[in-house]
Amino acid sequence: MRLFTTIMLLFVSFLSYSQQPEDFIPNSAISVFTINSGQVLQKISLDDLVKYDFMEDVQQELFDGSTSGKTLKESGINFDQKFNIFFGKGEKYEISGFTFGISSEDQLFEVFDDFEQQKSDYEGTEWYNSYFNHLIIKDKVGIMIRVSANYRIVRDFADSIWVTRGNKSSYYNDWYYNEGFDYIEEEVVEFTEEMEVETEENTSSPAQNEELPVAEEDPSQKTYFELRDSVEMVFNSVFLKEVLDDLLIAKNNRKKTTPILAKQLMREADGVFYFDNSKYNRHGSYSYRRPFYTNIYAFVDELYEENTIVGDIQINDGSIDLNVDANYNNKLGAIYEELSDAKFDKNVLKYIHKDNQGFFTYNIDVKKAYEKTVEIVMPILEETEGHKAMEWLILMDLFDEFANKDAIFKTYKGSMFGTFNGIKKVKTTKITYDYDEENFESTRKEVESEEDMPIFTFGFSTKNNAFSEKILKRIERLSRKEIYAKNGIWVVERGAMNSSDLYYILKNDLFIITNDEDLAMNHSEGYGKESLGKTLSKKAKKSKFLYGYSDLGKAIEELPRDLFSSRDNEILDAIKGKSGQVELSSTGIDTDKASFKMSYTFDGENEDVATYVLDLINSLYVNSK
Amino acid sequence: MKFFTYTIFPFLIFAFSACIEIIDDITINDDGSGTFKYTVNLSSSKVKINSILALDSLDGKKVPSLSEIQEKLHELSNSLRTKEGISNVDFHADYDNFIFKIKCDFTSLSLLQNAVEELAIKENKGVAIPELKKEWLTFENDSLVRSVPKITLIKAKKINKRDAELLKEGSYTSITRFQKVVDTFSNNSAKLSKNRKAVMVRTNPYLLIQNPQLVDNVIYLEEE
Known part of the structure; x- marks a missing residue:
């Protein structure tokens, strides 16, 4: 019995100390998306999976014919463990990748058949490469990673070498030294021996919108592009080493250094995510301005310090729920708390039709x-x-x-609302050309036509309608468009997309803009009995800060599809024909966090649940980049 | 001249791939000089275009503002004015109906093609387009041979199924005019005017991208 207990204890202690895929998320990751549920992944085909941005970024070269007709279930991935997708952007490089448990290496390499093994510098690991992607296997955990040096570093370094060799650079423009910047502080990257420039040509294509220096005529000399590609490769490998040394030698990882993520990973949800907004602010799209406005950015950083967004996704019978908490420090928290401390304007509910296809209410106190x-x-x-x-x-x-x-x-005042009431055919005109049979000379002809017009209403609370009316009267005299008042409603002829009339309604302490003629001409005081039902009105009032609702069954059929991306349209096609509702509400705002909940409820079985969840993750991933 | 569709107006075609009417009208004088007119009529999709212009981006691509489009089109027409053998360039844009017209005179078809190629290369960030090296319009011994550059086939493959469906609703009209009377022509879908001096082929943009040879034609003129 003692022996049995000892063996059990040893087994338990082994389990508790064996590292999980989430223990290999690099410390430089800014966003992490973890899928806990095999239910989500097992049903997805690999071909569908690679279409998502979060996969495409990492391994677009990997999945060629080897994925055809296969599901993730057949890819050697262990679904008893978490599948973690990560992305990070720092001053020097970007990282992206995923970590996962491995059930069968043989199956794994049937899919990842382009990978070639190389000697690993890290003890107890296997190392495989394919183009820019690296797969490191340690204790049955796979770390798929790509590290890309930031373009500015590569360009500046390549330029420097290029100019040193006696060539002319066309880069540094005057704007770089314009007035108004606090000071210029360029990052200095040490050029070490191990960064010796190689001659590899296999690198990504250069940015297109720039004039590049002319390449050398002498074939023994590298052209500018070749030089820049070489520099990029060297930097990529240096930064990859930096990331992996930290992860595999220093044993640092995002979970270990970020308690809020560790806590989130413990949640029993089908998927969880974490997004470090404070770091995103530092290294996001406009980070190139930082050297010029260091003090201002220091101030913004202070305001956004500790700003993280965490959430979980739950798949239930008949619904998918997304709970999100935006955490912030007490400075930002104090502003948000005041912002959301607004009295709900009940008047907006009068202008939302009970049969609307989607609406939102947003309630803040700007003062x-x-x-x-x-x-x-x-x-x-x-x-x-x-x-x-x-x-x-x-x-x-x-x-x-x-x-x-x-x-x-x-x-x-800050409160507003919007509704989408479907698509209506509107009368418009088009130009056609008729041809004379004698000589095919054309004659221009204006004929009546019809086009689909999305019907929308947008309004905000105001206590100053008289002022707005005064301004409209002034505009009436100024504008080249026909603007006139009719039954107390302001009409802008062909004001909506140059086709149908646009109406301004200044009633009930609301300023409403709509292209819905029926609302403007017949319901300018509100829809009365036809306005939003009690249940949804109550929810909107209770949610206070933000509430959104869409009846997908109605809306999908009529959404202006041309205004959505191809990928969005694929998702809309998948939902088409199914009934369901999407609801977004704020569930609480205080000094340290704001909480939101989004639910997609559907009737009966829905075989596309996995697709929706992955799409949700993909949307979050794209928005976090 | 369908080439213009894919170089000068790529954004209009691919992002606004709605009900589009394209008219390509070329007059060839006996000495090989002539007048080229190209019209893109998007008036059937005014609402859609205005909706798209109201967006920041579509399908991951930035939507240009109306002023950016205006600037680009004027830049292209100004650029065309500087090309050898090209004169009387007239560009007209109706931004209420979204109709764009360009007209120019040329001293020879080969110079017209050079001008188009140079514009295309400029728009292609200075990178040469090998498909444009081959002449797609020639006029010799009273016969005109016209075809469509291969580049259109390459571009056509990039149009997704949904956009392609929308292009079916459009129309493409190609007119070739002469001073002399037309004797015969090779394209069975082509139609001869009553005065026998103009040949017209009409199709829709979808069919054209599926089969760019639809407007190919060899037109023989009557000997005087």
């Missing part, structure tokens, strides 16, 4: 938010050095002193 922002931001700006900070301070002082804030916030 309170402004006052709190001034209270928090001004002291930070006071202590911030630099031109920009001073400019902001002066503007804020001037606004605070001279602007009539009461009038401004009386006109726009």
Whole structure:
């Protein structure tokens, strides 16, 4: 018995110390998406899976013919373990990839058949490469990773070598040194021996919208492109080593260094996600401006410190639920708390038809938010050095002193709503050409036509309708379009997309813009008994800050498909013909977090659940990039 | 000249692939000079275009603003003015109905093709387009041979199924005019005007991208 107990204890201790795929998420990951459920992944074909952005970014070269007709179930992936997708963007490089458990290496390499093994520098690991992707296997866990050096670093370094060799560079433009920047601080990357430039040509294509230096005529010399590709390859391998040294030697990983992620990973959900918004702000799309506005960005960083977004996805019988918490520090929290402390404007409910196909209500108090922002931001700006900070301070002082804030916030209080009421055929004209049989000379002819027009209504609360009306009267005299008042409603002829009329309704302390003639001409005081039902009205009121609802059964048929991407349209096609509702609500806002819930409820069985969940993850992934 | 569809107006075609009417009208004088007119009529899709213009991006691509489109089209017409053998360039855009017309005179078909090729290369970030090296319009010994460059086939493959369906609703009209009377022509779908000096082929953009040879024609003129 003692022996049995000892064996059991040893087994348990082995289990508790064996590393899981989530223990190999690199520390530089900014966003992490974890799929817990085999239910989600096993049904998905590999060919469908690779269409998602989160997979495509990592291994677009991997899945060729080897994936045809196969599901993930047959790919050697262990579905008893978590499948973690990660993405990160830093000052020097981007990383993307995923970690997963392996049940069969043989099956795995039937799919990943382009990978070639190489000697691993890390003890206890196997290393495989395919183009820019690297697969490291450790203790039955796969780490698929790609590390890409940031373009600016590669370009600057390649330029530097190029110019040193006596060539001419066309890059540094005057804007780089324009006035108004606090100061310029360029990152210095040390050129070490191991970064010796190689001659490999297999690199990604250069950015297209730039004029590049002319290549050398001498074939023994590298052209600019070849040089830049070589530099890129070297940097990629240096940064890959940096990431892997931290992960496999120093044993750091995102879960270990981020308790909020570790906690999130413990949740019993079908999928969880984590997004570090503070880091995203540092390294996002506009990070190239940072060197020029260091002080202002330091201020923004302070405001966004500890700003993370975590969430979980639950697949239930008849619904998929997404719960999201946006965590922030008490400075940002104080602003959000004031912002959301607004009284719900019941008048908006009068203008939402009970048979609408989708609507949202958004309820904030801009005046309170402004006052709190001034209270928090001004002291930070006071202590911030630099031109920009001073400019902001002066503007804020001037606004605070001279602007009539009461009038401004009386006109726009902050609450708004919008509805989509489907598509309506509208009369329009088109030009056609008729041809004379004698000589095929053409004659222009204007004929009546019909086009599909999305019917929408958008409105916001105001206590200053008289002012808005005064402005409209002025515009009437100025505008080249026909603007006139009819039964107390302002009509802008062909104001909606140059085709149908647009209406401005200034009633019930609301400023409403719509192209719905029926609402404008017959229901300008609201829909009365035909307005939104009690259940949804109650939910919108209760949600206060944000509420959105769409009856997919009705909306999908009539959504203006041309305005959605091909991928969105594929999803819409999948949902088409099924009944269901999507609901988004805010469930609470306080000083440290704001919580939201999104539910997709559907009637009966829905075989596309896995697709929806992956699409949801994909949307989150794309938005987090 | 369907080539224009894929170079000068790529955005209009692929992003606004709605009900589109394209008219390509070329007049060839006896000495090989002539006048080229090209019209893109999107007036049947005004609402759709205005809706798209209201967006920031579509299908992951930035939607240009109306002023950016205006600027680009004027830049192209100005660029065309500078080309050898090209004169009297007249560009007209009706932004209420989304009708774009360009007209120019040329001293020879080969110079017209050179001008188009140069514009296309400029738009292609300076990279040469080998398919355009081959002449697709020739006029010799009172016969005109016209075809469509292979580049259109390559571009056609990039149109997704949904957009292609929309192109079925459009129309493509190709007119070739002469000073002399037409004797015969090879394209069975082509139609001869009553005065026998103009040949017209009508199809829709979808069929054309499926089979670019639809507007190919060899036209023989009567000897005087």
